[in-house]
Amino acid sequence: MSLSKTLLAIALTGAALSAQAGVTYSATSGTTSGVSGVTTITFDDGLLPSGFASYDTTHAIIPVGGYPGESAPPPNDSTRYFSVGVSGGQVSSSSVSFAGNGASYFGYYMGSPDNYNVVTLYSGNTMLLQINGTNMAQAASVLADGNQGHGFYMNFFTNGGTTISRVTFSSSANAFETDNHAFAAAVPEPETYAMLLTGLGLVGFASRRRRPSSEECFY
Template identity: 40%
Template sequence: MTAAGAAQAAVTVSFTGGDLPLPSGQQLVWDFDGLEASGYTATFSGTAGTGVYDGADGLHSGVAAPPPGTTSQYASVLGGGTLTLTTPEITQLSIYMGSPDDYNSITFYYAGGGSETLTGLQLAGGAFSGDQSVGRRMTYDFGGQKVTSVQFTSSGNSFEFDNIATTSAVPEPATWAMMITGFGMAGAAMRRRRRTAALAYA
């Protein structure tokens, strides 16, 4: 694990078995089948062939292998390739993947400057035992820092993953609505208690 510039930055890695359900508080932002949430942009660059593949096609020998159980589209970053994901401020990111290779890396760029890179087994956080038939949803928590860009890179073929999800640093509109409703209900309850107390003393 490497870090530069962001004070006390430390990515914490955790995992759940299989792809879904998503961890609590996370929202699916890109499933490589056309869903890309507002405020997110993604760019594939570098080696020709780095991009989106169809899991229904199965193994592309030496090029791309779908994450375990994936029959829809997924990302494959070939050696020398990069996928750059630009995001609103986020506090967590998760992906679904199979066992990572030593040459796979993810770099997280912090809103306040600096970055942190996880490579190879650091990406797995002890989730895998080398069984290529098992997939895990890997969650990367930024320890209170906010990330605005993520780069997926590989120095060999390939780095395959699917279904990117994030936790936004700013509550989603639905969350704001629930919070406002909650505050309103709490205020109404307090007003009722005050009226009841006033009547009791009258």
């Protein structure tokens, strides 16, 4: 491999490694996100959003009050909400996808945690994190026993250049109920740009170093 290609490969590899970090999560009290500057989807108009955040199904918005025996709104939630499950016209899995550079933060209010509630976060086709209702309940210091009196807000933060392109909610029973989905659009980190520019600068320098002299051109 030539010097220029080697330097470019090193630069791009460094940029890729900087993007391979992770996602941390926490549970907080309240029905909405405590993170400033986020966009919140309430589902109150009965429509799924489109644009930067788009959902892959129209069968996951539950009317006020829910369906008795199948889904129940999170505590203190008297509006429409989002739910996945196995009956009552629900779907067992639904995803929200983010356009552009993806999201740097995602959160949702949830209630009655059960082990069969699962959320999975992706960056492209790479799974960043998957946790179940037990993990979420532990973050909130409650039991994953389906108690409809338990409600808390889940927060997912990216770090080290990682971005979230898709979040999938799934449930193998009834049901996984959430509301007030919030997100923040990711902005490319300055160090990523700096690393790429440095790599391109090195490649340009190497190209100039390898340019033939006038004597080489004539002889």
